[in-house]
Amino acid sequence: MLDVQQLFRRYNSDLKRYLRRRGASAETAADLTQETFLRLLTASPLGHVDNVQAYIFRTANNLSIDLARRQRLLPFLDDGEEVLDKFMDETPSPERVVVSRQELAILQTALNQVPQTPRNVFLARLDGRTFEEIGRAVGIPTQTAFSQMVRVMMHLRAALDRARE
Structure with missing residues (x-):
């Protein structure tokens, strides 16, 4: 397994x-860098x-290409974000709503177990x-903030994972 903190x-x-x-x-470089390592962590x-x-x-290059594509497309539209919202139907199914609520309750319980400083880092991120x-x-330090985020x-x-077993 990759040691994301060390990387x-x-x-x-x-x-x-x-x-x-x-x-x-x-x-943007800082955001893409963070997104790269978060993707690595959650992959x-x-x-x-x-x-x-x-x-x-x-991974970082692909994220930057995706961002550039979105930025190139949106200026051609009067209100690009509004148009994208109309095309996407993100309404979850009733089953997905139930599962999401269960997962949210599990995550809330687990987050309540985390000490205050790492929890604050996570919520700020x-x-x-x-x-x-x-x-x-x-x-x-920045590295410590990242490390705490990874641990949370x-x-x-x-x-x-335990709940899904």
């Missing part, structure tokens, strides 16, 4: 630099990856704050 420490700066060279703003078990660095950079912003607000997500994933 984040090793490739975080290089990945942001790579994305900046591809034209992303500093903020199904990968098995053996021969070149982890290439995998990480390919859900609010869209970067790890750098969270670290400053909570008074911890692993705890929540384990709770869901």
Whole structure:
């Protein structure tokens, strides 16, 4: 299994630099970097990856391409977000609603077990704050904020896995 925290420490700066060279703003590069590692963390078990660095950079590149495509499409529409909302029917089925409510209750119980600081990091990230912003607000290094986020997500994933068994 990949140690996402170690990979984040090793490739975080290089990945942001790579994305900046591809034209992303500093903020967008930071967001794409975080999204890359969150995808890595939440992905199904990968098995053996021969070149982890290439995998990480390919994931970031794909995310930047997806973002560029969305940004190219939306300016041609008067209100692109509104048009996209009309095309997508995201109404879940009744079965999905029941399962989602059960999963939410499991996640809430598991989150209540997490100590206050990691919980605050997790909730701040859900609010869209970067790890750098969270670290400053909570008074911890950026790497620690990321590590705490990873631990909380692993705890929540384990709770869901246990419930599904």
